[in-house]
Structures are given as structure tokens and as C-alpha cells.
Amino acid sequence: MRQLFLLFYRYRAFLLFIFLEVVSLWLVIGNNPYHSAAYFHSSNAVSGGIYNVKSNVTQYFSLKKVNRALLSENEKLRNDLYQKSRPIIVTSNIDSAKVPEIKVDYKFTAARVINNSTRFFRNHFTINKGAAHGIQEGQGVISSKGVIGRVQAVSDNFSTVYSLINTRMYVSASIKNNGTFGTIKWPGEDPDYIDLLYIPRHIELEKGDTIVTSGYNAIFPDNIMIGTVSGYELEENSPFYDIQVKLTNDFSKLSNVYVIENPIKEEKEMLEQQNVIQDE
Amino acid sequence: MNRIIGQQIIGFVVYILAQALFFKHFVLFDTAYSMAYVAFILLLPLEISAMWLITLGFITGFTLDVFTDTLGVHSAACVLLAFLRPHWMGLVTPRGGYESVSVVSMPNMGFQWFFAYSVPLILVHHLMLFYLEAGGFQYGWSTLLKVLSSTLLTFVIIVLIQNLFYSRSRTI
Numbered sequence: 001m002r003q004l005f006l007l008f009y010r011y012r013a014f015l016l017f018i019f020l021e022v023v024s025l026w027l028v029i030g031n032n033p034y035h036s037a038a039y040f041h042s043s044n045a046v047s048g049g050i051y052n053v054k055s056n057v058t059q060y061f062s063l064k065k066v067n068r069a070l071l072s073e074n075e076k077l078r079n080d081l082y083q084k085s086r087p088i089i090v091t092s093n094i095d096s097a098k099v100p101e102i103k104v105d106y107k108f109t110a111a112r113v114i115n116n117s118t119r120f121f122r123n124h125f126t127i128n129k130g131a132a133h134g135i136q137e138g139q140g141v142i143s144s145k146g147v148i149g150r151v152q153a154v155s156d157n158f159s160t161v162y163s164l165i166n167t168r169m170y171v172s173a174s175i176k177n178n179g180t181f182g183t184i185k186w187p188g189e190d191p192d193y194i195d196l197l198y199i200p201r202h203i204e205l206e207k208g209d210t211i212v213t214s215g216y217n218a219i220f221p222d223n224i225m226i227g228t229v230s231g232y233e234l235e236e237n238s239p240f241y242d243i244q245v246k247l248t249n250d251f252s253k254l255s256n257v258y259v260i261e262n263p264i265k266e267e268k269e270m271l272e273q274q275n276v277i278q279d280e
Numbered sequence: 281m282n283r284i285i286g287q288q289i290i291g292f293v294v295y296i297l298a299q300a301l302f303f304k305h306f307v308l309f310d311t312a313y314s315m316a317y318v319a320f321i322l323l324l325p326l327e328i329s330a331m332w333l334i335t336l337g338f339i340t341g342f343t344l345d346v347f348t349d350t351l352g353v354h355s356a357a358c359v360l361l362a363f364l365r366p367h368w369m370g371l372v373t374p375r376g377g378y379e380s381v382s383v384v385s386m387p388n389m390g391f392q393w394f395f396a397y398s399v400p401l402i403l404v405h406h407l408m409l410f411y412l413e414a415g416g417f418q419y420g421w422s423t424l425l426k427v428l429s430s431t432l433l434t435f436v437i438i439v440l441i442q443n444l445f446y447s448r449s450r451t452i
Contacts (some may be wrong), residue, residue, distance in 0.1 A: 017363040024359060027345075027352030028412055047300070047347045049421035054301055117348065119307055121414050124349035126439045152349075160349055188414070189422075 031261060034045065043126055049160030051126055053115035055116060059255070066255050073144035106221050107261040109133055113254040118191040123163035125149065127257060131159045138219065140260040145248045146225035147213060148257060165191050165251055173226055174214040180213045184245070191251045196229065196243040205232050211245050218262055285326060294342065295320040300347035304438070312429035317344060318405055319438045321362050322398055323384050330366055337362025350413060357409040361401055371398045386442045398438065401433045
């Protein structure tokens, strides 16, 4: 027994090395409860606070650009509002044909990006709103130009968000003019381009087609901009196109964003799960 | 002794903050990344035990992981670097051995020794870091290019830091 302890003692550095490597790799693989724990992400109070201070200083350098983006967004919103407020001509028996409305109140919370990465394969950013402002894990995040991510972890005042340009992130998308839906996934190379997968070969495509969210996954409302088709290929034996989409967002310059809360998300997901069970 | 520990703690905070706030964004041509914080592990005092070295390597990597949302990636690379450091140091002995020096640094040991000592260790650290981050070998060649160019950039920055902030036979 003594010999055994002596042996352990002699190789203690090596054993510690092996142990810590295993711990690290286990953390990398990520099938563990700590992956969505806020302490271990940039949304924790210390690193979130430090990034917040840094962002408070550096945001002044981009004020002009941010102002312009907010102005153009205001302009667009005003136009939409004007069109909606115009009276619609009511024809005779429309009241009897009144369709019961499905009430979906998406709630938007404005936030600011205080830390961002675009150059890795798994990119994240940190925003300055957290659980105290009603943000929860799994909610969608958009900017005025379109989809940018999904909330990964939340602390009281900060949240870490999976960027859309993260090789582990999938978003349900559709081609706007014909409604065909596929999946958006970042291939891990250029932060300005993303792949659209699973568009069958009989669909007619054109460069410049608009790609928007499909609204099937209950994280994003439908018709939120993602990008435009910049190129596509159709291999001879492949059932699907290879489509490259140019993103409308410049991910290196994110600043003002909105977190989307969908109050009926749980209801929808529960219903879908029940249906799956009944199908079997 | 207490003074040395105090210096190292300040050094740790400075390196982590510099990496998280500044060096993280210092990327050349989208391929060369600067991981200057490895200097903290490379330049720890000579007499430190292997156990402490590996533990500090893990703490350094893990702290940075929290800042960059790359849970486990920097930790794994830093633990490997810290484990290899004493073994590699035994192989690249400077002229006159280690008796005459107290602090590991370039001004103390000369450029040649520092090059031979740090470049292979930085290379191993970056190999582990970038392949883990990529989640395997599917982006093999572009990852290798990143590793090689980043090793060069990290080394150059560590040399510059030492010339600017380190004086002979003292840390920071």
C-alpha cells in the first residue's frame, strides 16, 4: 500500500495534468449542466461588469454610425405605422366572416452588445440585459437588420448569446418569394456569408432572393430578415442545393439589439411534443 | 517571497485583462491571433513546483475561457503548456545552466535561449487551442495556418512586452 502511495506521489504532477486535461475536455464537449450556467460565461457579474465598463468607453467612437442606424430604423417603423393606421375599406359582410385571431404578442427588449467575437468557429457575444430585465435562456436576438443570435446563459444583469455565426447554431429559414423552408448554418469561414441547407432541387432560385426566418421554431417571429442569396450550386446527384447567403448584418459592428420573448412558445412546443407522441 | 507572489498576482490580473480587452481583438489578416497571456505561464519563476505550475495553468486558462465564452478550450491548452514547461526547460539549458538566473525572461537569458524555449511551447499551446476550438480536424489546413501565424505573432508580442515592461532580473 505504501509503495502504491509512493508511486502516486512520484507521478503526482502527471496525474494532476491528466485530471485537469480530462476536466477541460469534458467542459469543451459540453454535455454538462455547467454549459448554461452564467458563472462560467462572460455574462457573470465580474466579466460582464468589466466588459460593460469597456463598452461604456468605446461606444462613443461609434456614436455617429449607431445614430444613423437608429434613424433609418425609425424611418422604416414610421412608414409601417402609417400604412397600418390608414383605414381599410370595409366591405359588406366581413363581420360574419371574422376569423378568430391567434394572439401572439412578441415582446421586445432593447439591449446593447458589450462584447463580441466573430473570428472563432463558435462565436458569442454579451449583452447588458439579463434575468432582471426578463430575459431567459433560449430567446431570440435580432438587430434592426435581422437575426443575430439566441440567448445561451443569463445572469442578473447580463446575458451571453450564441451568435448566428456559430458553427453549432441552426435557424429555420425560408425563401421569401416562394415560402420554401430550409435551415441556416454557418460553415465557419467568412463572417459575412452563411449557408442555406435543405432546399430541394426542383425549387427555382435566383441570385438576390431574400432569405427570412420561417417562424417554425417559435424563437423568432416569421419574416425577420437574414440575408440575400449570393450564389448557389446544384451538384448532379445531390437532392439539395448548396446555397450561400450574404448576411445583412455586419457581425463585427453589432451595437443595439432586441431580445424577443414569445409568450406562447411553451404552449406551441408542448403541443408539438404531444403530437409527436400521438403519431407513434 | 511574499513580494514575488504579489508581483505574480498583479501580473496575472494584468495579463488576463490585457488579453480579454485588447489582444483578443488584435488579429492580423484574419489568421494571426495574439495569445500574449501565455507569457504569464512561460515567465513564472524557475523554482515553482510542477504541481503549482499545472494548477496555475488551469486557473489562467479557465479565467480566460470565462471571458471569451470558450469553456474548456484555453484551460486544456494551458494545462498542456504548464505540464510540458519543466520538461522542455530541462532540454534547452542555457549556457552556464540555470544556477545563475532567478527569473525566466528574455533580458535575463538572451534572445536565442528564449526563442528555443518559448516557440515550441507556444506552438503546442496553439495547436491544442485552435484544433479544440475548431472541434476537430475538418478545417485542417486553415486551422494549421492559423496555428503557425498565431505562434509567430504571439512570440513577437511576448518579446515586445518583455522589452517594454521587464527589466533585468526583476518581474514587472
